[in-house]
Amino acid sequence: MTEMLESTKAIGRPLRRKEDAKLLHGRTNWTDNIQLPGTLHMALVRSPMAHARITKVDLSGALARPNVVAAYDAASLGDLNSGVPCVWPVTDDTVMPPFPALTGDKVRQVGDVVALVLATDAASAEDAISFVDVEYEPLPAVVNMVDAISPGSELVHDMAANNTSYVYNLGGGYADEVAKHPDAVIVKRRFVNQRLIPAFMEPRAVIAAPMGMSDEITIWTSTQIPHVLRVLLTLVTGIPEQNLRVVAPDVGGGFGGKLQCYREEILVIQLAKKLGRPVKWTETRSEDMVATHHGRDQIQDIELACTPDGKMIGLKVDLLANMGAYLQIITPGIPLLGMFMYPAIYKMGAYQFQCTGVFTNTTPTDAYRGAGRPEATFAIERIVDEMAAELGMEPMEFRTKNWIQHHEFPYTTVAGLTYDTGNYEAATAKAMDMFGYKALRAEQEARRASGDPIQLGIGISTFTEMCGLAPSRTLGALKYAAGGWEHCTIRLLPTGKVELVTGTSPHGQGHETAWSQIAGDILGIPVEDIDVIHSDTGRSPYGMDTYGSRSLAVGGQAIKKAADRVIENARPIAAHQLECAADDLEFANGAFTVKGDPEKTVTLGALAWAAFSAHNLPDGVEPMISGEATVDPEDFSYPHGTHLAAMEVDTETGKVRLRKYVCVDDVGNQINPMIVEGQVHGGLAQGIGQALYEGAEYDSDGNLLTASLADYLIPSAADLPSFETGTTVTPSTTHSLGTKGVGEAGAIASTPAIINGIVDALRPMGVTDVLMPASPQNVWRAIQAAKGAQA
Amino acid sequence: MIPGKFDYVRPSTVDEAVAALVAGGDDAKVLGGGQSLMPVLRLRMGEPSVIVDTTRIDEMKGITDAGDAVVIGAGVTHDDVAKNALVREHLALLAMTTEHVADRQIRHRGTMGGAMAHADPAGDQPPVALAMGASFTIAGPSGRRTVSAADFFVDYFTTAVGPDEVLVNVTFPKHTGWGAHYEKFNRTAQAWAIVGVAATVRMDGGSIAEARIGLTNMGPGPVRASGVEAALVGASTLEAIAAAAEHAAEGTSPNSDIHAEAEYREHLARVLTRRAVAQAAGL
Amino acid sequence: MHHISVTVDGTRYEADVEPRTLLVHWLREGLGKVGTVVGCDTSNCGACTVLLDGSSVKSCSVLAVQADGSEITTIQGLSAGDDWHPVQAAFKECHGLQCGYCTPGMVMSAVDLLAENPNPTEDEIRDGLHGNLCRCTGYHNIVKSVQYAADLMGGTK
Structure with missing residues (x-):
């Protein structure tokens, strides 16, 4: 009997993925697929120079082009030109230079953004950017790190002497330890760990839309971190958090490259709010290579x-x-x-x-x-x-x-x-x-x-x-601004089906399948009866998202704890129905059974209906059964x-x-x-x-x-x-x-x-x-x- | 990603195409399979005013037997070239090289004539045309002319085809029964050749009677390794081939870029020539 | 604007297009065939691969106006309704996809490859798919998927 039951376990089995049907039939919802009436398409004027002073930006040529509705540079965008955030100053004296979404004084990398154009179609926007007249006064480029920290080097930021952001030290005592061993063999090397480009297959795309005349605004973006992004966008734009909904639709890979709060996301949401209509931006691959972090x-x-x-x-x-x-x-x-x-x-x-x-x-x-x-x-x-x-x-x-x-x-x-x-x-x-x-x-x-x-x-x-x-206290000790917990809510629906709300944000990892396996096993509910809800702050308000091999290690624990709580929340209703003490019940394979009396049993599905109808609940027990957990890893x-x-x-x-x-x-x-x-x-x-x-x-x-x-x-x-x-x-x-x-x-x-x-x-x-x-x-x-x- | 605006003309004859190019002026551009031109348009590295699409010109689409030569229409796709029975029988080196052009999708759409006219120094086929003594038929406002491969490839991305002219076909002398091999040396399967060596040899009783060697990416255009060809005559051992291959970099002027420096390309030319000839000769 | 008539996934469409409109943009924005996607601007990634008159092409490298009179099959026309083409089924069975962005192009390339070579070796599969980039799977399971699809479609090992 035990063996038979073991074989029905979902955990540990190579179940084929729930995600695949839509992906294999092309019925996907990539951000760039989203078309909203009245959308303005954004195109960006990017610097062709790595380091230069901007001496002139003239938008008039672009504004005269057909279908162009607006154009901005740093000066004309004014207060809406929010800074791109950094949340991890690693030392007390880390130099953190301003990083405005549109740069106004100097460009500091090829691909830096000097101006933007909004048009009623993407082609017109792309046509118009070459009519923005920008003049640069070139400065020497700082490319090589060894040169950059040498005295007298050109500075990327005037506030960062020797082009140094920080110096971090850990540990010590190496020389003393080696000195204890006069015959020590020492090998020294200089390795170069070269720069890489994430090159996820889906280029980034963002679309933001104000919702009617309300204060609500929704942003769909190809991101790994809808929850973290919501907080950051609130902090940098001042849009109240409760009015801001961030959705990561189907996301085509990230590998860390979409673990970011990008300037384009900030610009799109600010412009959508200012102009009261949807604003959209989809990067080209060539843009991605210079504009997505390396x-x-x-x-x-x-x-x-x-x-x-x-x-x-x-x-x-x-x-x-x-x-x-x-x-x-x-x-x-x-x-x-x-x-x-x-x-x-x-x-x-x-x-x-x-x-x-x-x-x-x-x-x-x-x-x-x-x-x-x-x-x-x-x-x-x-x-x-x-x-x-x-x-x-x-x-x-x-x-x-x-x-x-x-x-x-x-x-x-x-x-x-x-x-x-x-x-x-x-x-x-x-x-x-x-x-x-x-x-x-x-x-x-x-x-x-x-x-x-x-x-x-x-x-x-x-x-x-x-x-x-990560453990939140450890992150705090390292001066990282946020925590490392994860959240899960599991709701039993009246018909015995399950909604599992996770704070992780998959983009290829198969969470919908794996999370169903975890919850399905604990609750004794078929994997196909579980719907995993994710990547939308409107439907899954709490979460810390997906990066750093954290989703299962941290998020999985939240699922387990939430599922355990569902069982505990159902237990008094089961005891009431089976007319026994709650402690006399054991839970296995989706049902409560009275210990020693296998005939007296009730399924979680039946309890879900009982909790929904609420006709016969024990005193003090509220209708509906759910479990919630927020787990900070040990x-x-x-x-x-x-x-x-x-x-x-x-x-x-x-x-x-x-x-x-x-x-x-x-x-x-x-x-x-x-x-x-x-x-x-x-x-x-x-x-x-x-x-x-x-x-x-x-x-x-x-x-x-x-x-x-x-x-x-x-x-x-x-x-x-x-x-x-x-x-x-x-x-x-x-x-x-x-x-x-x-x-x-x-x-x-x-x-x-x-x-x-x-x-x-x-x-x-x-x-x-x-x-x-x-x-x-x-x-x-x-x-x-x-x-x-x-x- | 969105090309700039242009007008579009789709002639059904070569004469119409030439007329459209003349009318379009300097900014007119021929679109064949488009596999080289489309990226240029998408990146807006070129913004022609008129595109003359030659893909529906029947005359440019066939492969015909002309006795001691095979004539390949400029509009024949790479895929059709590589699979064509005449090409496989008489121009083994061209078939083999064409199989290495880009990838399946691009070979389905791109044309050999287009690749020749594009004249990318890293292109796989131009050295084959040069080594095998191909000739090119070009149509222009004043009629048609034939240009040898040696005169066709002029410089980086530059051929004898004028702005108001169309490449109609390429004629390859038959090399029936010749052994052939193409050594394409690239960093990934998608990448252009750092160096390519196309070799075809006629064997006579276990030794090389004649050899034709073309080099990819060893100069502003395709290069023929004439010194190697001469030194190979009579070679019947790997040692003799190796000695001949030492001439491979003579007269070349390879570029230095992010994938390889000139010195390394010269070294590769020698090593790969030795290998390609040994394979082609079956030694 | 140029008038075109193109059959896409079994339906004939008539449209007026700007000459500069790429086939992939017309499919996505003109017809709402958003299953076919754009991954690059240099013809490397192959995510936009469709069948044009039965042969795989990169739909970013064809003008919509050039498709006039032709027949296009996209990932959305590979199987009817909720049916599964053997290649689609094989990719699911063998976990040949993760994020799924390269998948439409990868599947269409595999369909094209198997039509020409119903019984490919591993090397032939790897070479035959090199016009399609995937960043998630390392290709291991994509290769297995194509082998499995070949079996489903009657190829023998």
């Missing part, structure tokens, strides 16, 4: 000290983090999300971290899949390989010698985090088995011996990350895994081929393993993309050279292999469902695995690093440089 972009000086027999002593990290031209929502905080992760899975005595936030005349950076943690994981996993080589140790053996063993959890790391659980041994053993590690090492030896022009390398990445953002969660890449390197051309990729991820309990696997696949593609293909490049004048998908190379199906994925399950003990989060694992772990594999292939030739992306030319140059050094 990710990564750090120069990482990292130093690892070990004993000669391979025990880690301490780690020192000194970062330059490129903020770009302005601080956006959490720009300064991104490197700090990585700060805790440099010591990763390793035990050591000292850790010292410093990060300098640097302004440049480039697109602002902010969250991109992993946000700080991929950068940290890359640096530590790369230097671990370099140290192993220095010590003459096998790189996996070196890791094994230093990682936290499974019996040592919970373990407080040198960075101050307490990892609740983990089993690096198990994940690694499984991954090495799936990979055929020994056989590939043997093949590597054979190719080396024969001088094969195609060399083989094995790339290792054993990683952990902090997910489930701690972060710590997924981990072992990723292995077999890289073939054509030593003649520098071209690499990812021959085999194996990963074993431990994300704790899994609600829907099909979705888990899909998240890993997608993360891998982005992490491999960083390693091999992607990189935003600027010229010395601050022009983005990779300003379209023709030049910014994101991999296609032909550029990636199939992946071999596996999992181990070590449930989180700090999260009520035992889950940890999976959204970022693939993107975090894969980049160093790929680069370690390339370097491993070429190490006998003297290669010790390859610049990312590891384009054929970069690999070829590394080989040539090594040959030159050896000659």
Whole structure:
């Protein structure tokens, strides 16, 4: 009997997604699909220069064009020209320059917005922007971070001396710890974690509409954060919160790039309110490349000290983090999300971290899949390989010698985090088995011996990350302005169906399916009878949205708690109907049953009707049954895994081929393993993309050279292999469902695995690093440089 | 994303197309398959006043056998070129190269003639035309003329086709029975070739009797690796091919851009020429 | 304005269009066929892929006026009503989509590929779909979906 019931459980099953029918039939509701009568279309005049003083803006030419209704520059927009917010000043003295939606004095990046045109159709708006006459007085562009912080550099903002936004320090005592070991082996490296562009497939779009003559205004926007955005738009525009409704319709990917309060959202809502009619803006891909925030972009000086027999002593990290031209929502905080992760899975005595936030005349950076943690994981996993080589140790053996063993959890790391659980041994053993590690090492030896022009390398990445953002008190201590809780309301409808209102905001993750699985199991209600409501502050007023692998880790706990409360709220009605004490009831499979008397039972569905009709409720019990919960997570969660890449390197051309990729991820309990696997696949593609293909490049004048998908190379199906994925399950003990989060694992772990594999292939030739992306030319140059050094 | 305004003409004969171009003046532009022109229009990098759509001109659509040559209408799509039996039998290198042009959707719509007239130095097919000695029929206000491939490709994105002229067809001498191989070296499948090497060889008793080598993206236009071709005559070993391939970068003037610098392109030309010839020769 | 007559998803439409109107814009804004989407402006992403007279094309790279007299199939015309085309069914079964934005184009490209090659290898699928970009799935399950669709449609392994 138990087994039969187990098999009907939804949790843990690869249920096919509820979301897919509409997506596969094209019956979708992307923001750009929305057409409202009387809409004005906005087009933006963007700066072609990275750094220049604006000496003239003349709108008259554009205003004379057909179908143009209005045009504004910073001066004429006046009080409505709100600032774009930053909510994470990481230090008391973080320099936070103003970032007006329309810039009036200077442009500070290519793509900065100088003016806007509103027309009755999109084509007329686009036609008219070339008739806005803007004159610039060019200033030297600050592009390179090392130059930017050098004395005498041109300033991006006059208020930011040395182009520095902040200097953040954590930990210390590295030198003292190393001094205790006179024979310490030290490896230093400078890694460049290059700038990336999120490149979600759906370009951003926004439409705002005043509702009749009321004060209400609704904004539909392609965002990951409708709830956070509502608060921010209220704060920056002054529109009362209760009058503002934010809807994220179907959203086509985000990866952090839609975790933002963008200037275009501010402009559209201000103009809709001012003009009393709908205003719409849809970006082109070329606009997106300069106007959507970028990710990564750090120069990482990292130093690892070990004993000669391979025990880690301490780690020192000194970062330059490129903020770009302005601080956006959490720009300064991104490197700090990585700060805790440099010591990763390793035990050591000292850790010292410093990060300098640097302004440049480039697109602002902010969250991109992993946000700080991929950068940290890359640096530590790369230097671990370099140290192993220095010590003459096998790189996996070196890791094994230093990682936290499974019996040592919970373990407080040198960075101050307490990892609740983990089993690096198990994940690694499984991954090495799936990979055929020994056989590939043997093949590597054979190719080396024969001088094969195609060399083989094995790339290792054993990683952990902090997910489930985040305990609100921790966020407060880090000076982040908001909390990290999540909300869920579950309502039983009269006919026994269920509405589940979540504060998470999916954009591809399949929450409608997975959340139904969680609630369905707890309530004993079929998954198809549950409707998940999300991404609309009018229907789901409380939430903290979707980013940082938080939705299941935090939001899942709220679902569980809300569902438990539904059962508790139904219990007195069941006891009343079954004429027993509430404590005499047990709840299973969607029904209350009197303990020891299985004939006396009532389903939740029947109770829903009873609570609706309210004809026969016990005294003091209110009609209708629902449960609400807002959960602040007890701690972060710590997924981990072992990723292995077999890289073939054509030593003649520098071209690499990812021959085999194996990963074993431990994300704790899994609600829907099909979705888990899909998240890993997608993360891998982005992490491999960083390693091999992607990189935003600027010229010395601050022009983005990779300003379209023709030049910014994101991999296609032909550029990636199939992946071999596996999992181990070590449930989180700090999260009520035992889950940890999976959204970022693939993107975090894969980049160093790929680069370690390339370097491993070429190490006998003297290669010790390859610049990312590891384009054929970069690999070829590394080989040539090594040959030159050896000659 | 929305092109600027233009007038649109859809002639049904070559003469009508030429007349429309003459009437349209300097700003008139021919639209073939449009796969190169449409991005230019969408990004407003070009704003022609008149678009002359040649996709409905029957004369430009056929592939015909002309005895010792195959004539390919300028309006034939890449997909039709690559799958055509005459092309596959007599112009194996062209078929093979055309399969590597862009992607399925673009090959369905884009035309070989359009790609030739666009003359992107990273284009896959112009070096094939140059190496195989193709000739181009161009129609203009004063009639038709034929231009050799060597004279057709003039500079970056510039050909012998004048602003009031239309490319009608391309004639390729048959290379029946020649071995062929195209080495396209790009960073992703969607990306343009950093370098491409198109090689076709006639074998005679296990050694190379004749070779034709065209290089993509090694200069402002397609480049013929004449030094390699000469050195390959009589080659019958991989060593001989490798020695010949060392001449591949001679006379080239590759660009430096974000994907590759000139020095690296020269290196690639040598390595890829060796590989392409070895494949084409079956050695 | 130019008068055009185009059959889209089985219905013949007559319209007057500006020459500069892209086919994708006419489908979306003129006909409300918003299942077909725009993802880029350089012909890379393939999200706008439709069948034009049976062959896949990027509808951002065709003028509406050029489609005059032709027959277009979009994602919304692939199956009738709530029916599922085998490729649609396979993408659901194999989790070949996440956010779903690339999906209309990806599905139409897969339909086109399978029409020409009913039994493609993995390499042929990967090469055949390289005109379509997806940022969510890493393509792993898209490839599986196409293989599964080939099975459903009678191809053999």
